[in-house]
Amino acid sequence: MFSIQPPVDIARRLAPLDGTTLRFMLTGILLEPAYLANHARILTLLHWALVLANGRRTPVKNDLTGLFAAMSDHPAALSEDPPEDAFVDIVWTTQSGFRIFPGIYTGAGFHLQRLLDTAQQEEDKVADATGVRDVMALLCLSEAVASRCGLPAGAFEESQPRASLRPNSRHAFKLGAFTSFRAGELNALGIEAAQLKRFVLQPTPDLLEQPFGATDLENSPLIEWEGGVQVLSPPGLVAAAIAHMALALGPSLAKSLYLSDMARWLGVDLPRAHAKPLPGRDVAIGDPRWSKSIEERALALEFDHDKHAHLLVLEAKWPKSRDNAVPPPLGGGSRLASALSRLVRKLHEGICLSFLPHCSYVGGLAFLICSDIIS
Known part of the structure; x- marks a missing residue:
């Protein structure tokens, strides 16, 4: 932008x-x-x-x-x-x-x-x-x-x-x-x-x-x-x-549409990505010190708008080998699904500040898809 x-x-x-x-x-x-x-x-x-x-x-x-x-x-x-x-x-x-x-x-x-x-x-x-x-x-x-x-x-x-x-x-x-x-x-x-x-x-x-x-x-x-x-x-x-x-x-369909992709990316693909520094942080993606919570992982959605955050979520193209993959910090299962569900809903509400301020309710999903498709 x-x-x-x-x-x-x-x-x-x-x-x-x-x-x-x-x-x-x-x-x-x-x-x-x-x-x-x-x-x-x-x-x-x-x-x-x-x-x-x-x-x-x-x-x-x-x-x-x-x-x-x-x-x-x-x-x-x-x-x-x-x-x-x-x-x-x-x-x-x-x-x-x-x-x-x-x-x-x-x-x-x-x-x-x-x-x-x-x-x-x-x-x-x-x-x-x-x-x-x-x-x-x-x-x-x-x-x-x-x-x-x-x-x-x-x-x-x-x-x-x-x-x-x-x-x-x-x-x-x-x-x-x-x-x-x-x-x-x-x-x-x-x-x-x-x-x-x-x-x-x-x-x-x-x-x-x-x-x-x-x-x-x-x-x-x-x-x-x-x-x-x-x-x-x-x-x-x-x-x-x-x-x-x-x-x-609406939020419920947004969750079912993108939850599995987001879970894979945040839980598996992101930890084994090549180290990429986050703005204002000394810790890089993939560093175990940074992999503390699903919320911190979500910050990576904004780490580089030139890389199209929406495509990273949907089509992460990291190395195919899982030999060096770091296990998801939340352990998967219902705990991970619950955290991701809260995250999707939070993103769905947050778009009102950045994309469609005049809507009665708003969606971070649209923001993820649309906000950086122009680089």
Whole structure:
């Protein structure tokens, strides 16, 4: 994560530009596979456009080129890496498939599919059935955008971060227009306006005070437009779907979904990991002096956000040999399960301070999955 406070010169460049047109252009660029590796810069500029572009002049290609060039030393540019996922992925329900845009959200399709499967298999235990229904409406929008753009599932682009971006402004605007849906078009898709309400970005005076990767736009990727909505960020549809689906499942299903993986990681994989120092600590992971409690083990979930804590929990890739494994300090069995159950519930409640402050109840599971998928 990094600050998205805009430099003074960029704020001056944005002030005379028409924000609505610029917004469509930037959203359209997000739909061009060739620019996948540059999503950090594009998304940052999209945040700035929402707040700072309040003029009347229609942006042209030179404006876009100049804005991206002015960001060459910004943390957004320095954070860009080659993408790890396909440009268009697909998730399935028993009714249909939905094409999604993973963007730079590592493993988004995998995590969303797992949540969808759980929601279908444990339908009677879902805490918030309305929340699940609303996520399905959001996925319908994602499928509709992919269909309008003619992008097949599995579309992949060997994209590398570009030092200079020179997008075609007219083509970008045309693609961006595919993300807008009037009321009648929503009805034709079987989507009720009320289903999208929780995903609509509200006026946020402190939007640019929030760190990249944890802004309101990440959780609310839609904006009201001509009686309907516009998708501001197609990849944001996935991030919002994951977060809201985790919340809709509720703590009990979150526990059953991830408890066994977390138990394996905290109890077996973590102790035999190569020594990695924790910030502010002299004791490294794997040092017996540090393996005192399940709560201390849990601190490792935050030890290095660049390593994607959610993937460490779900897909720990430590040495396969168990010869040198340290026995779980709690001995396994009911004592370990009880401690892990308390930990999952604690994480499920703690997200209110860091990810979804406006929810009536919140989930650390969504935080584990979503908070560091942008590195």
